[in-house]
Amino acid sequence: MWRLFSLLILGGALVAPAGFAADAARGGTLYAPCAACHGAQAQGNPALQAPVLAGQDAGYLARQLRHFRAGIRGAADGDTAGATMRAQLAPLPDDAAIDDVAAWLASLPAPRAAAVEGAVLRTGSNYYQSKCGACHGARAEGNPALFAPRLAGLDADYLARQYRNFAAGLRGTEPADRYGRQMRLMATALPGEAELRDVLGFIAAQSQQE
Amino acid sequence: MTRTIVLALVLALVGFAAGNWYAKPRAPAQEADAARVAASYEGGFRADGESAAAVSERLASGNITAVAGAPGEHEIVVADGESIQEAVKRAAPGTVIRVRPGTYHETVYIDKDAIRLVGVIEQGRRPVLDGHGKLNDAVLYSGNGIVVENFTITKYKGNGIMGQAGNNFEIRNNLIIDTGVYGIFPQLGKNGIVEHNVLSGIEDAAIYIGMSDNIHVAHNVVFENVAGIEIENSRHAIVENNYVYDNTGGILAFITPGLPIKTTSDVIVRNNFVVRNNHPNFGAPGSIVAGIPAGTGILVMAADEVVIEDNIISDHKTAGILIVDHANAANLTIDPESDPNPDRVAVLDNVMYRNGYDTIPEVKALMLAGMQRGEPDIVRVGPSTGSCILNRSRYVTVGLDDFGVCGFGNTDATVTYLLPPVPPRVIEPGERGKIAYLGICSGCHIYGGRMVGPPVQAIQALYMDDPQALADYIANPVRKRDDYPEMPPQNYLDPETRLAVAKYMLEVRN
Known part of the structure; x- marks a missing residue:
């Protein structure tokens, strides 16, 4: 009897999120002020250091927004783009708003990233598959089962900045950010700047093949 | 204007290639003298306390x-x-x-x-x-x-x-x-025989000799696998009298970077039929084995003292023999603790025909740069020192200009590397995790790259300071990556061993 009761509770817990399904349509409305930096189709704007959001995993986006809100991300000295983002959270006052906007963004098609000049794709492929692909997927498509975001389609400057932020401890140091800490451990895995460029070129090429 | 620039570029390239060609030392004398050819290769293994004469007798008997x-x-x-x-x-x-x-x-x-x-x-x-x-x-x-x-x-x-x-x-x-994934896979073994087996339809290596010593692989038939016979991070092995056909790559002597044992050397490949290994590669995309070019008869990657003698090697579209270093191989990255170059490779007499008839772009580019024509039997890419070949004029070769003439003509003095039964591996108290890591995990996981499973480096990032969670996963894995094979449960190991190996896995640094 007790076991049956536990199963009911467990079952209820599993079903519960469906009862509060994110409202993507409302998310689209909430997104309006964000477009000033991230673009009308959430395609990003490298000139403003605003990354692509379209097509990103909703769980990842919602987690990052909560991290910005809590100061887990964007509060470190030196993360100026992160600080800018932290100052712009007013349109998303609560968890429901965050989940809704994340759901809307995830529903948009991911854009194609510009090719990376000078990148050696063969070396990039070797290093990507050896260091990154086990979590971020063979084609940089991301893997929600491992909480690893999509990388294909993100602009190379943003990716390089985040990689360096992880390596420098501007991101991925907070105890509450377990997945960020995982990434920080991999942010020294590439031997140098040339290989980083090659890997970024490989990632960009993945978005062009879709 | 544009045309002029293009013309100038072409001329510059041709000039560069020609300069390269003329500047290179010309190939040494074509044929070895009779005395040198009569000499026999003797591998370097010597048991503790064994005299040189005893070694020779053991090898030859x-x-x-x-x-x-x-x-x-x-x-x-x-x-x-x-x-x-x-x-x-x-x-x-x-x-x-x-x-x-x-x-x-x-x-x-x-x-x-x-x-x-x-x-x-x-x-x-x-x-x-x-x-x-x-x-x-x-x-x-x-x-x-x-x-x-x-x-x-x-x-x-x-x-x-x-x-x-x-x-x-x-x-x-x-x-x-x-x-x-593997047909016959002795891992971390010393003194072993793999013979008279038939293997087909294996996704990675049909016969995979991993991190082992003193091995004899003979009289096997191996077909329609990705890799036929693979001698990997192993020493003192003889691969002879096998029939190896219709694989992606036939016989491979390899160093896989990121494995805990770092060398491959003293491998004799002789008297094998190595025929039409052109099977499309069906290894998992991104994995090391998926980097083997279809149509490779014998692949020597970073392994030293590989002696190739008296094989019949025919009908391979990429090359009969491909000798490559780590830097030029696909789907892998450099291991700072492994020598990336295949040194002292010896190509003795072999029968080779109809190889290299539809080779890969990298080899075509090499031939173009060297102003070479024809279909290559033997291709060398990347550094290789102290290597040699006999009767080079019989073959179409690419990149072998600095190969000398071998100082020996056969391997007759080395009949076997097998030994009388050797003592079991000594496992010190506290080494249980390490031995399980070497003997089991290393079959599929290398430190900083993708073999079959995800790299150990990524596993360390995911589990950090929680070996118990990793030990639990080892006992009861859940598939999380669509593009990787499923991890098999290792629940035949007792819980203490699983925890010990998880702890070890989170601590290794290469």
Whole structure:
């Protein structure tokens, strides 16, 4: 009897999120002020250091927004783009708003990233598959089962900045950010700047093949 | 204007190529003198305290054809419908377990010494180990002096027969068909024989000699696998008299970067038929084995002292023999603790024809740069020092200009690298995790790259300071990556070993 009761509770817990399904349509409305930096189709704007959001995993986006809100991300000295983002959270006052906007963004098609000049794709492929692909997927498509975001389609400057932020401890140091800490451990895995460029070129090429 | 620039560029390139060509030292004398050719290669292995004369006698005598020791007096017969594993549990070391024809759906794990698992063949009927596409491994052994012979093994997902740090093994006369990632895979073993087996339909290597020493691989038929016979991070191996056809790559001598044992050397590849290994590569995309170019007869990657003699190597579209360093190989990254170059490779007499007829763009580019024509039998890419070839004028070669003439013409002085039974590997207290990591995990995981499973480096990032969570995963894995094979549960290991290996795995640094 007790076991049956536990199963009911467990079952209820599993079903519960469906009862509060994110409202993507409302998310689209909430997104309006964000477009000033991230673009009308959430395609990003490298000139403003605003990354692509379209097509990103909703769980990842919602987690990052909560991290910005809590100061887990964007509060470190030196993360100026992160600080800018932290100052712009007013349109998303609560968890429901965050989940809704994340759901809307995830529903948009991911854009194609510009090719990376000078990148050696063969070396990039070797290093990507050896260091990154086990979590971020063979084609940089991301893997929600491992909480690893999509990388294909993100602009190379943003990716390089985040990689360096992880390596420098501007991101991925907070105890509450377990997945960020995982990434920080991999942010020294590439031997140098040339290989980083090659890997970024490989990632960009993945978005062009879709 | 544009045309002028293009013309200038073309002229500059041609000039560069021509300059390269003229500046290179011309190939040394074509033929070796008779005395040098009469000399015989002798591998470098010497047991503790052995004199040079004793080494020569041991290598040349060839009287060691078994290594597992004499069969004991105990015998158990397993009949169709009974369990082989139950028999193994009852067997004392020294027991011969005879398995009668029939179908057995189980994984047999042998963790004691001197067990001979022998199939009984009656009127052509063998015992069949059938995994039904559900079980991971047919036979796993960690004991020493293990014999596995006369079985048919099919439809397993992981390994046909895998050795985990067992010495003095004999794996003989088995048919291993459509079964998983590795067909016969002795890992971390010393002194072993793999002979008279037939293997087909293996996703990675049909015969994979991993991190082992003193191995004899002979008289096997190996076809329609990704890699036929692979000598990887191993020393003192002879691969002879095998028929290797229709694989993606035929015979491979390799260093895989990121494995805990860092060298491959002293590998003799002789008297094999290596024919039309042009099978499309069906290894998991991004994995090291997926980087083998289809149409490669013999691949030497970063391995030293590989001697290739008296093989018939024909009908390979990429090359008959491909010699490459780590930097120029696909799907892998440099290991700072491994020498990335294949040094002192010796190509003696071989019969080669119809190779390189549809080679890969990298080789075409090399030929273009060297203003070479023809279809290459032998291709070398990247640095290789001290290497040599006999009778080079018989073949179309690319990149072999600095190969000298070999100082020996045959390997007759080295009949075998097998030894009388050697002592079991010494496992110090506290080394249980390390040995399990080397003997088991390293079969699929390398430190900083993708072999079969995800890199150890990524696993360390994911589990950080929580070995218990990793130990729990090892016992009961959940698939998380669509593009990787499923991790097989390692629940035949006891919980203490699983925790020990998890701790070790989170601490290794290469």
